[in-house]
Amino acid sequence: MNPKIKTNLELPTIDSSQISLLERLSNAVSVSGDEREVRQIVIDSVKPYSDDITVDAMGNVLVTCKSKSDHPIRVMLDAHMDEVGFMIVEDEGDGIYSFEMLGGVDQRQLPGKAVLVGKDHLAGIIGAKPIHLADTDELHAAIPQKSLRVDLGPGNAGKVNPGDMGTFATRFVQAGPSLMGKALDDRLGVATLIELIKRHPNQIELLASFSVQEELGLRGAKIAAVALHPDLAIAIDSTPAIDLPRPDQKENSVYNCKLDEGPAIYVADAGTISDPRLIRFLAQTAEKYAIPFQYRQPGGGGTNAGVIHKVLGGIPVVSVSIPGRYAHTPVLLARLADWENTLKLIYAALNDLTPAILAPDRN
Amino acid sequence: MIDLSTFLKEMISLPGLSGYESPVREPIARTWQPLVDELSVSKLGSLHGLRRANVKGDHHSVLIATHMDAIGLMVAGLDDGLLRVMSIGGLDLRILVGQMVTVHGKRELPGILQMIPDRLQDKSKAGSPPGITDLFIDTGLPINEVSDLVKLGDLVSFATPPQEMSGGALAGHSLDNRASVAALTLCLEEIRKFNLAWDVWAVATTQEEETLVGARTSAYEIKPDIAVVVDVTFAKGPGVTDYHTFAAGKGPTIGVGSNMHPALGKYFKTLADEMDLPYAMEYMPKSSGTDAMAIQVSEEGIPCAVLGIPLRYMHTPLEMVVLKDIQRTGRLLARFITQLETDTMEKIFGERKA
Amino acid sequence: MKELIQKLCEISGPSGYENNIREAIKKEVTPYADSIEVDPLGNLMVRKGKKTEGGLRILISAHMDEIGVIVTHVEKTGFVRFGNLGAAFPWYLPASRVLFLNGTRGVINSEPREDNTKVSTIDQSYIDVGASSPEDCPVKIGDVGVFERPFMDMGTRVASKAMDNRSSCAVLIETLRQLKKSPHELVFLFSVQEEVGIRGAVTASYAIDPDLGIAVDVTSVGDTPSAKQMEVGLGKGAAIKIRDSGMLCDPRVVRWMRETAEKASIPHQMEILRQGSTDAYVIQTSRSGVPTGAISIPCRYVHSPSEVVDVKDLESSVQLLLKLIGGPVQLK
Structure with missing residues (x-):
């Protein structure tokens, strides 16, 4: 005591x-x-x-x-x-959507992440261009958010609408004394x-x-x-x-x-x-x-x-x-x-x- | 019957980074065991599965190479409880920030891969992508526990779980090149009931992402008459639409360029046409960026063909492939193997003597 | 050991011109070798012992060449323009001295710079050999030389040019000298042309066709002021390589080395090198593949005319090598 x-x-x-x-x-x-x-x-x-x-x-x-x-x-x-998250702003067809961020997220955190979109939590990817196809100048600058897209897979064309929201798909874990999520x-x-x-x-x-x-x-x-x-x-x-x-x-x-x-x-x-x-x-x-x-x-x-x-x-x-x-x-x-x-x-x-x-x- | 999705998901849930492929070699070996006559592991860890020809006397052999190693990271230092890293394979450092990873220490630890915040960084670096020494992993554990559990050289793999996507697609890490291993596996299953005129060596190679040393040494050991390399290629997607890229879901690509023997490429094209199988020709003038680079120049030279499976977001923790493309690649390989005859070498390449 | 290091370091042997250092090493190893061969590229292969039951053919390689300069042009004024043999870093060049193989000495300097905070490139540098015209210039296009800097004894630490990689040559010689018994057929390779792209070890490994490879070379350290992130430190023991930018050591070999060092309480440290590679890179890729690892000598200021190593690290490396090759090998 x-x-x-x-x-x-x-x-x-x-x-x-x-x-x-x-x-x-x-x-x-x-x-x-x-x-x-x-x-x-x-x-x-x-x-x-x-x-x-x-x-x-x-x-x-x-x-x-x-x-x-x-x-x-x-x-x-x-x-x-x-x-923080994003809003879908345009359906570009073939399951590909452009998005705008909601809340302050450094654009360097975005590429290569799994996301959940819309009320049905459709699985999506904020994909990144293969390194093989990037030229040296590109590699020395952050990937601009404007160039990124949310990919919901070819079967989800038209499944979400502009105005739908999404965020990272990270699942919560406990790690020793810490919480991650x-x-x-x-x-x-x-x-x-x-x-x-x-x-x-x-x-x-x-x-x-x-x-x-x-x-x-x-x-x-x-x-x-x-x-x-x-x-x-x-x-x-x-x-x-x-x-x-x-x-x-x-x-x-x-x-x-x-x-x-x-x-x-x-x-x-x-x-x-x-x-x-x-x-x-x-x-x-x-x-x-x-x-x-x-x-x-x-x-x-x-x-x-x-x-x-x-x-x-x-x-x-x-x-x-x-x-x-x-x-x-x-x-x-x-x-x-x-x-x-x-x-x-x-x-x-x-x-x-x-x-x-x-x-x-x-x- | 091998369930493609199940087998592929198992493979992409395992590490098996370049130079350290044993975790993924195990399920591949288990799956290939009933499909081949002999199974062995090369001195550098490549898996060799041999389907013997059902003919007596001299006969030819073909090597089908699919690399099984994956990109990832290695612990290069411990700093105040955080882990410093070095990459394994060609990683775009810009896609690493904010990823969940698995640190393969004394036990598997979840970790967060992050970069030095701008606030602690030299002002000129604000907003810039990280250099490798700006990156670190936070395991959330106290310093003493971290230094007990993690040591220099421990491997770090992406923790991204496999994700089924709409339209028969699958996303996850290491689909480069486990997708091709799966295609080769489907092929082995399909040719099982056929008598073969050639020896067929199915090889899951090591260290393609680093030095191609697996393919190079396996080719030396096996000394095949021809080789077919199956690797992933770039799928069309956001921001990548030029001639390097191919629509996902529209079949494999057949490589044309200096690493590939032109006659062999033409031969595959004819086969695909006969099968009514969708495909695209992929033009890679200087280099295919695949195991073919090493196999082609092995010993006295080995004619190579390269088949590509379109993959979105290659070398990121979330690559995406359409399963149908893997099945088609497996069928094309199977067709190629089952129609090989004693005189096919001459049919494809003509008489060697000038 | 120190005397041996000094002797080896003071000999000139730039890549492609290793004859002097080869002769010196040959002399050192002759009393202990079963046979000695020199291959067409100039690699020195020293064999010792026979494969017994359960034994292997083990290749232990250290390159004997050093970085240097090669004359590309003599100007009308007698100044010598030059290129590099191996990675002679431009920031170490100004005011360095050069010793050509024909005995000519010279000093390096560079054209005046607009901005003194910038390093002159090798193209902006020249060697002054005391000549005033091509006619009286004692060197000609194609002549090669090495950096000249006397050996310096600082206690357990010593400085010289060519510590990369004569310190490792000394380790191999000392190992051979102390070796009592081995179940293996051992081939000690003193390889050529490592500094220009790891060339000598390619043909030597092919010829030797080993079951197992060990390269010994120097590595950088992370213990100097504001050094780049690296865990290796001077004096902390033999460095067991996990990887470098050229290759991944075979994990089975790494484990074997680590466990052997731990068991025998030999001072050691683990090494990950972000930039550079060694003979191990090509040994591994030889023929149908060779399980390969590397032992590194921690070295400060690599590729400068004053490279610094700690003799204790060399001794630890000898002890580790002796343990590794002195008994049966079980890779797992």
Whole structure:
């Protein structure tokens, strides 16, 4: 028993049922703008534990878990359901389709990948020209996305239509302490949020938003925050761990965050300066319960907090992310322990949260 | 009856990288065993299946070569728990980023093949394709476990599972050239009930993707009168439509060019016409890029024919072939073998003496 | 060992002109050889022992040629233009000294460059042999020479020109000298013309027709400042080659070498070389194929006039070779 723990609060752990939920979430296809599959899993998972579930105009799932106390603090937790992918934009015949990316994917990640297209998950290939037919100049430049096509096989001519969406076909795997799969940004957040709803503390009113179109510019969370009108909000997302060796062997000082060091608490990113009261509270909570955590390096990038804090009269926000390598590629890698510690931290924070947190002025 | 799809899927689920072909040699040997009279393995690992001629006295022999090795990677170093790599065979490094791979260490480990992010890289390299030393594999395991499980020289193969595609197509890695091994296997099955006038050597060669050393040494050992090389060729597809490419599903190609004996090419063309089998002529003036390059110049020279099976996305983890093309190639080979007569050499090539 | 290395390194023997080094090696090996042959290309083949029950014919090859220069033109002013024999890297050329086989010495320099950060090409370089006209120039078109740089003893590490591959020649000679018993028919090959494209070993392997091949050559290292990614380091033992850019060593041979080294606790390391190849490449492809591997001597600054090796690595290589060829071979 860690002497630091002065409470008998039992912190949640991740077991095989949560991992298999994450597997389903990771394997589901929910590209920004068409989040149906993940939405259905979310609704099925939280239904028994929530007082109200609404699907709003854009497709956000808004879940309310009422409190037993009078005048509870109303806390919004957000995790986005959408993932990067592509939309079919033209049928070129013979099972060959051109596509446009949805969300920021480096074009170097695309060639030679298996994909799933449309609601029937038709198997496709983003093929690459044989090296034998490429001239030297070509080999020294990235293959432009514009030159790539999705190939569904000669028998699937006309089987999908422009407007249908697709994404990588990567299947989730566990590798020792690690999780590998597509869309762990932000299915890890979605799975965490589902778990928090299942065991939501009674002294707060929990307002969950499973939001859409984060990857296209934080669109869903903006209207969700207005509808939920919380006292404060925490965005739960995944942030890149760029904790890799530099090719020049110098010290890597731009790692953003690191694997194995626990949840990454945001101080500032391109869109948000987190509320200092919330940062302090999370850090104190982590110390109190001996949960490892790290501060994400202040810098670029952002989460739904960037839009949530600017709606209505302003909402105090903070973001907590699960570190993950290789975001926006066909396979992401995260650590089970980081996920578990993120769940623990937010769960403990929600348990200790009272309206008093917002009593002092922001500073 | 060999089920083509099942057999091919088994083969493309196995590694068998150049120089290390034994994992795939095993199922090929097992499948060929009942179809040949003798089965042996060459000094460099090529599989030799012999169907003996049913004639007494001197007779000719033909070698059918299909390489069984596959491209992939090898662990070239360990760096902070990540694996550095070197390629086996001609890999376009641009298609490696973001692939799932299998690291064949003490046990098989899943790995993610990625490149140094631009953020850690020299600014001039932003957006550029990776060099081989910019690539690494992340197994997700702690450093001490990685260094215990993985060592220099361990092989890395693509983890892409076989994927059935619409229109009778199959996608996966290593269809170059397991598709041709499958065609040769179908041929062996088809000729089983025939009496043969020639010895037929079915050979699954090694290291075609590296040095052609398998075909070269097998040709030396067998010393056939003629050789037929079956390899994949480029299928038409997105961005590749010129004369190097052939429609998938429209039959094999018959090679014409300096690696091939013109009379043998013509002979195959006549056969295909007689069979009403769809095919295309493939013109490869300088080089066929196949085992024929090594076999042609073996010892006193061996006339070669090259048949091609159109394949999309060659040398990527997701190549795609139309199964019908493999069947047609097998039938064409079988027809070629069963009509060989004692005097066919002279019929094809005329009198050798000037 | 050091004396032997020095003796071998100081002899001139560029590709195609290996007679001096061949004679020197012949002298060293004569007391230990059963027979010695020189083939039409100048390869030196030294035989030792007979195949006994379960024995093999094993070819152990080290090339004896070195990189050099060849005169392409003498200018009116007496400056000598030249080409390369083997990969003489342009960045090592300026201010190098050259010794021609006819005894002439000269210094290399290059035409002034617009941009001093760029390396002069070999076409922009010339050799100054002290002549002022073609008439008084002591060399003529076609004359060949080698880089000249005295041998330097730095303790266990030594520097010289031609460590590639005289250090391996020394390993073969020393192995032959120390060899007591072997169930095999051993053929030690000192091959020619490796540096110009691995030519000598082609005909020698054909003639020898071995059951098993081992090439010994130098390899690059990754342990110098900002070196290119490579795991091999100087002083870390004999390097067992897994592959290089020319060939894949036979996995059975690699396993046999690795296990032998482990069992005998001989310092060793595994090698993957991204650029370059050795005699092993052509031994493997000979006739109906030869299971082939290679032992590499880690060497810094390969193809420079000051190549550095660690004598301990050479000794480990000798020990490994002795173990490998001293007993029965079971490839698996």
